[in-house]
Amino acid sequence: METLTEHSHSGAQPRTRPDLFGFLARFAPLIFLIVLMGGFAIFEPRFLTPLNLFNILRQVSIYGLLAVGMTFVILTAGIDLSIGSLVAFAGLVAAAVSKGGLSNRFNVGAGEEAASYGWYLAALAAIGVGVAGGFLQGFAITRLKVPPFVVTLGGMSAWRGAALLFAAGGPISGFEPNFVWIGQGRIFDQVPVPVVIFLAFAVLAHVILRYTRYGRQIYAVGGNPEAARLSGLNVRAVTTSVYVIMGFFAGLGAFVLDARLNSAEAVAGTGYELTVIASVVIGGTSLFGGLGTIFGTVIGTILIGVLLNGLVLMNVSSYVQQIIIGIIIVLAVAFDTFAKSRRRLG
Amino acid sequence: MEPLLRMSMIRKKFPGVLALDDAGLEVLPGEIHALLGENGAGKSTLIKILAGAQQPDSGTIELGGENVVMVSPHDAQRRGIATIYQEFTLAPNMTIAENVFIGREPGGGVFVDWREMAAETHAITKRLGLELQPMSVVRGLSVAEQQMVEIARALSMKSRLIVMDEPTSALSSAEVDKLFRIARELKAQGLSIIFVTHRLEEVMQICDRYTVLRDGRLVGSGSIADITIDGIIRLMVGREVKALFAHHQREIANDVVLRVEGLNRQGNARDQSATVLADVSFEVRRGEILGVAGLVGAGRTEMARAVFGADEFDSGRVIMDGRQLHIRSPKDAIRHGIGLVPEDRKQQALFLALAVRINLSMASHRRILRWGLFIDEKAERAMVEEYRQKLNIRMASQEQLIANLSGGNQQKVTLARWLALRPKVLIVDEPTRGIDIGAKVEVHNLLFEMAQSGIAIIAISSELPEVLAVSDRIVTMREGRVTGQIKREEATEEILMSMMTLTARKTERNHGNID
Numbered sequence: 001m002e003t004l005t006e007h008s009h010s011g012a013q014p015r016t017r018p019d020l021f022g023f024l025a026r027f028a029p030l031i032f033l034i035v036l037m038g039g040f041a042i043f044e045p046r047f048l049t050p051l052n053l054f055n056i057l058r059q060v061s062i063y064g065l066l067a068v069g070m071t072f073v074i075l076t077a078g079i080d081l082s083i084g085s086l087v088a089f090a091g092l093v094a095a096a097v098s099k100g101g102l103s104n105r106f107n108v109g110a111g112e113e114a115a116s117y118g119w120y121l122a123a124l125a126a127i128g129v130g131v132a133g134g135f136l137q138g139f140a141i142t143r144l145k146v147p148p149f150v151v152t153l154g155g156m157s158a159w160r161g162a163a164l165l166f167a168a169g170g171p172i173s174g175f176e177p178n179f180v181w182i183g184q185g186r187i188f189d190q191v192p193v194p195v196v197i198f199l200a201f202a203v204l205a206h207v208i209l210r211y212t213r214y215g216r217q218i219y220a221v222g223g224n225p226e227a228a229r230l231s232g233l234n235v236r237a238v239t240t241s242v243y244v245i246m247g248f249f250a251g252l253g254a255f256v257l258d259a260r261l262n263s264a265e266a267v268a269g270t271g272y273e274l275t276v277i278a279s280v281v282i283g284g285t286s287l288f289g290g291l292g293t294i295f296g297t298v299i300g301t302i303l304i305g306v307l308l309n310g311l312v313l314m315n316v317s318s319y320v321q322q323i324i325i326g327i328i329i330v331l332a333v334a335f336d337t338f339a340k341s342r343r344r345l346g
Numbered sequence: 347m348e349p350l351l352r353m354s355m356i357r358k359k360f361p362g363v364l365a366l367d368d369a370g371l372e373v374l375p376g377e378i379h380a381l382l383g384e385n386g387a388g389k390s391t392l393i394k395i396l397a398g399a400q401q402p403d404s405g406t407i408e409l410g411g412e413n414v415v416m417v418s419p420h421d422a423q424r425r426g427i428a429t430i431y432q433e434f435t436l437a438p439n440m441t442i443a444e445n446v447f448i449g450r451e452p453g454g455g456v457f458v459d460w461r462e463m464a465a466e467t468h469a470i471t472k473r474l475g476l477e478l479q480p481m482s483v484v485r486g487l488s489v490a491e492q493q494m495v496e497i498a499r500a501l502s503m504k505s506r507l508i509v510m511d512e513p514t515s516a517l518s519s520a521e522v523d524k525l526f527r528i529a530r531e532l533k534a535q536g537l538s539i540i541f542v543t544h545r546l547e548e549v550m551q552i553c554d555r556y557t558v559l560r561d562g563r564l565v566g567s568g569s570i571a572d573i574t575i576d577g578i579i580r581l582m583v584g585r586e587v588k589a590l591f592a593h594h595q596r597e598i599a600n601d602v603v604l605r606v607e608g609l610n611r612q613g614n615a616r617d618q619s620a621t622v623l624a625d626v627s628f629e630v631r632r633g634e635i636l637g638v639a640g641l642v643g644a645g646r647t648e649m650a651r652a653v654f655g656a657d658e659f660d661s662g663r664v665i666m667d668g669r670q671l672h673i674r675s676p677k678d679a680i681r682h683g684i685g686l687v688p689e690d691r692k693q694q695a696l697f698l699a700l701a702v703r704i705n706l707s708m709a710s711h712r713r714i715l716r717w718g719l720f721i722d723e724k725a726e727r728a729m730v731e732e733y734r735q736k737l738n739i740r741m742a743s744q745e746q747l748i749a750n751l752s753g754g755n756q757q758k759v760t761l762a763r764w765l766a767l768r769p770k771v772l773i774v775d776e777p778t779r780g781i782d783i784g785a786k787v788e789v790h791n792l793l794f795e796m797a798q799s800g801i802a803i804i805a806i807s808s809e810l811p812e813v814l815a816v817s818d819r820i821v822t823m824r825e826g827r828v829t830g831q832i833k834r835e836e837a838t839e840e841i842l843m844s845m846m847t848l849t850a851r852k853t854e855r856n857h858g859n860i861d
Contacts, residue, residue: 211720211723213715219697223698224697224698227695227696229676230676230688231676231680231763232709233677233708290697290700
């Protein structure tokens with residue numbers, strides 16, 4: 001029964017016993033994505049055009065950025081429900097910064113004189129707000145020992161309130177062209193800038209999780225926090241840090257969203273948390289923590305984008321789309337629970 | 347006599363593992379039956395099939411002479427089979443009576459008839475000779491008492507067969523005696539009991555017949571009266587085990603590596619005023635193995651966790667190489683060269699969803715860092731391979747999930763995790779709990795080698811033969827206090843036992859007090 005291999009010494013990674021279920025669990029999102037795309041391609045010829053595919057990627061890129069951050073959180077068996085609200089708040093702050101204050105919020109020309117630095121100050125502001133917000137929530141979770149669900153549910157309400165307060169009822173719109181280019185521009189006239197930002201940060205996150213010591217610690221803390229602590233890991237710091245990272249991506253997402261809409265408003269990002277959590281879970285990251293990859297999250301994000309895009313092309317109403325997303329979340333978690341019980345037996 | 351239960355030709359395959367292959371089990375009415383085997387022999391799987399929690403791929407189960415198929419745990423319970431797992435299934439915030447009658451509350455439909463439930467529970471606990479208040483909440487009960495509640499639940503279900511998985515592993519010896527008394531009582535009332543255990547002495551003491559599994563197969567069964575412990579071990583491992591738990595005499599230098607002075611801690615999660623540690627002092631030398639003996643609840647694990655920084659303590663000093671340490675977390679302890687192999691492998695040491703490689707290197711990332719940030723996987727693989735060879739860890743590859751290793755190999759990986767850190771002091775808490783006999787001997791030899799290389803080892807064990815085998819010196823604890831210390835050459839199981847129970851027997855104050 002025991003197969004002792006010596007390959008391990010040469011650096012090759014022999015897989016353990018072939019296991020159909022394990023294989024399916026690993027590649028299920030990718031297989032599902034391919035099947036789905038094939039299906040839509042048959043029923044709707046417009047689906048498989050490069051223009052439409054880039055459109056899908058552009059549409060999911062902000063969800064994708066948030067989902068990358070959410071992967072860190074869910075890997076530690078946490079959750080962040082506040083991101084939609086945080087995106088709105090960070091987006092408004094960034095917009096105000098780029099316009100040089102709230103007084104000229106509708107002034108389309110305003111900020112032109114500050115064009116040379118407006119957009120990156122805006123980026124810094126958005127990310128600053130996101131990181132600070134994430135840190136506050138992480139602090140409440142690790143120091144006050146309030147469960148992540150509760151802290152971020154509170155955050156969901158509090159950041160939305162802050163956004164409404166800050167916006168004082170109206171949107172802020174009309175940014176300088178460099179800022180808008182980040183949301184609406186295309187590199188080589190082909191690839192939308194948000195897509196490039198999304199994929200670049202996905203790669204960075206993948207490298208962090210897969211190759212760094214810090215990445216290892218995240219999996220360890222998520223898989224067994226007590227064992228992680230007894231192995232000398234600073235569980236509190238790691239746990240806090242994932243909410244900071246989530247905040248960073250919320251800020252970045254807010255910045256790109258501002259640029260894409262050329263506007264910021266207090267109701268932006270409503271319901272994002274659901275789509276983002278769905279993307280991560282569909283991508284195979286376990287809500288129980290300690291299991292999941294950025295690759296899976298990227299696939300999960302695209303999968304949701306393809307699904308929504310395909311449904312739109314097939315004239316399915318947005319209400320029905322919400323129903324479908326809801327069902328998919330439940331099924332993905334059911335699959336995860338089932339996979340977990342299988343792992344225990346093995 | 348017609349057997350109550352006959353399982354035969356049971357086969358069960360999991361992905362990649364053949365857990366049972368032609369396994370069988372026959373239990374007579376009114377007997378206590380031992381189900382034995384090394385870890386991975388298939389005992390747990392066989393029990394789960396019997397409990398209806400898993401379905402066999404093939405094979406037959408006869409209960410009272412008729413063929414049965416148990417489709418669910420509920421179905422098995424309905425047929426009179428109750429299973430008490432190591433991890434209890436009680437609802438901690440509910441009363442004893444509610445737990446006993448959970449899902450079958452008396453009272454005809456909507457409302458629960460509390461009076462009847464309490465009376466019934468009282469009748470059952472009385473039948474067991476227990477003093478338990480039916481209306482007290484389970485959370486406050488000791489492990490032994492919770493086990494009794496499980497047994498009471500089994501009786502209330504009119505069970506014919508009670509399966510107990512490692513029932514004595516968390517009990518003190520007085521509690522074990524009590525459990526055995528109850529087991530004999532149930533036997534006299536005509537019930538059958540299956541004991542799954544690693545403790546062969548207890549098997550000889552309480553069981554009537556035995557069944558031994560090895561590699562998922564039935565390899566022997568018969569009457570306990572016709573076999574010796576050695577005979578059972580031979581069946582279990584399929585070879586002669588000679589010099590089991592042999593001791594190796596060593597020379598130990600006189601330099602004290604770690605000195606613990608006056609450790610105190612008041613209050614635990616359950617009771618704010620409980621004395622957890624009271625003035626605990628001891629020292630351990632370079633290359634020495636200090637055994638720590640005591641009954642369950644004596645404060646041994648609490649002492650280890652306090653020294654390691656895993657739990658806080660109120661006062662006391664930890665001094666290494668003459669310098670007082672300020673340890674506030676395991677991270678601090680590790681930095682000073684102290685390691686801890688915790689008592690509960692699965693809960694406290696292993697990352698079950700991760701590969702062997704990642705589990706092994708978890709505490710020693712410093713050794714394999716590149717640019718202070720990245721894990722150098724090539725160096726990591728080389729390090730893991732080094733310890734695989736050194737500790738003879740049997741695994742399919744470094745990428746295998748640790749969950750799929752046997753208990754013994756999991757424990758070796760845990761030991762390797764600390765060895766990779768090159769510690770000065772290593773505390774091992776129940777180093778061989780739940781691992782099979784062959785692996786136990788290997789772990790003991792590893793402890794000897796580690797001591798030989800200069801590591802000071804503190805070995806906590808509930809098994810006195812193990813304490814006697816591995817230690818150079820032994821301290822005993824009772825109710826949070828150190829009650830004595832003794833050189834191994836002067837110690838016997840009887841002397842240790844009396845030292846461990848010293849404060850309980852105040853009348854024998856002059857007995858066994860060595861310091």
